[in-house]
Amino acid sequence: MRVDVVGITEFRLPDDVPLELDAEGPEALAEFAGRACYESWSKPNPATATNAGYLRHVIEVGHLSVLEHAQVTVYIRGISRSLTHELIRHRHFSYSQLSQRHIPEGEYVVPEPVASDPELAAQFTAATEQAHAAYEELMTQIESKLAQVDSTARRKRARQAAQTLLPGARSTDIVVSGNLRAWRQFIAVHGTDQADDEIRELAVVLLQRLREVAGNAFGDFEISTLPDGREIASSALVTEG
Ligand SMILES: Cc1cc2nc3c(=O)[nH]c(=O)nc-3n(C[C@H](O)[C@H](O)[C@H](O)COP(=O)(O)OP(=O)(O)OC[C@H]3O[C@@H](n4cnc5c(N)ncnc54)[C@H](O)[C@@H]3O)c2cc1C
The missing domain is CATH 1.10.287 (Helix Hairpins)
Structure with missing residues (x-):
């Protein structure tokens, strides 16, 4: 399978807001949204003065709605239609999938x-x-x-x-858009040992790609290797799923 990030939310700080950020894009927007709730533009607490620290705090206290403002779109190729049948059960994502009727030729995912x-x-x-x-x-x-x-x-x-x-x-390709909270929930549910191999592998690859564009929003997740060599993704902080 191949997963490419094809879209991420852009953040623009209003010129009258006295906030300095050490992140940009989806992570900056999530921090901005959280701080806007209290107009806490100054950063007296060192533990939450960085974007990484701030988002970790947000995740720890469960103020997860601030993660919903920022969206990441991925283009997933070479996964089975069995997998996409499970993927599209997630109601907070938007999907555009290769038409099997218009593109009849294709490989099979073994x-x-x-x-x-x-x-x-x-x-x-x-x-x-x-x-x-x-x-x-x-x-x-x-x-x-x-x-x-x-x-x-x-x-x-x-x-x-x-x-x-x-x-x-049958192999298929799909474009999936979702906010950071929805991506976190997908990885938490499907990155485990209990999940089917293909969707678990997808969850691990997604975590790797999402970390490249919004790492602080996934800082609590870890990828570990089971004794049989399979990789899983998990977070001690995820309380929903
Ligand atoms: C190991 C495993 C085995 C599974 N086996 C089966 C199976 O045998 N048969 C089957 O049909 N499905 C199965 N599923 C799919 C599963 O039931 C869910 O449909 C799928 O994982 C989507 O998750 P979700 O419904 O929690 O979340 P999403 O649609 O991604 O929503 C995220 C969260 O939003 C909240 N939410 C969303 N919509 C509502 C709502 N209408 N009301 C209240 N809260 C809402 C919930 O907290 C939910 O967890 C399986 C999933 C897993 C992980």
Whole structure:
């Protein structure tokens, strides 16, 4: 899988607000929103004088709504449609997903316990090839049945119906936008040992990318490696999920 950050919130400090910040973008906006609640522009407490310290405090006391102002958009490629079915259950994100009807060609994502076993991988490939052959065959038959329909509409309807035969392992791409609080919740829920391997891997990769653009909002999260080599992401401070 590949995850790229393609959009982040820009922050603009009003010229009449006497606030000095050591961060920018999403992190600065979250701190600004928190300080705006009390007009606490001066920073008498050293523990919260930095953006890292301030956001850690916000997370510790659960003042998480300030994290909702800042948004990050990612472009996720090469994940299975089974995974996106779970991903889109999260109601605070916005999504734009590759149309399987318009882009019918594609790869399959081989799940980890299968990928590392040559025999299982061969079985898996044979099953996906069989499913794809059935898809092609059904599409051809539907198209000939709809011979009287206009050719573009015919192809669309045939693909729409035939794609129902394609396996959940089919690779897909999706653009996802969410605020920092929603991203934190997603990582907390899916970064654990209990989550499916693919979505857990996604949660860990997302944490790495989000840290690159808003690290202070994820400063309490840690990535650790289990004895079997799988990585998990967790935070001792996350109280919701
Ligand atoms: C290990 C695991 C196994 C799962 N297994 C299944 C399964 O077998 N079947 C299945 O259908 N799903 C399953 N799910 C999906 C799960 O039930 C959720 O739909 C999914 O994780 C989205 O999380 P959410 O609903 O908490 O959060 P989001 O939609 O991301 O919302 C975030 C938070 O906002 C709040 N919130 C959002 N909407 C409401 C609302 N309407 N009312 C009150 N509070 C709200 C809640 O606090 C929620 O946690 C599983 C998830 C996990 C992590």
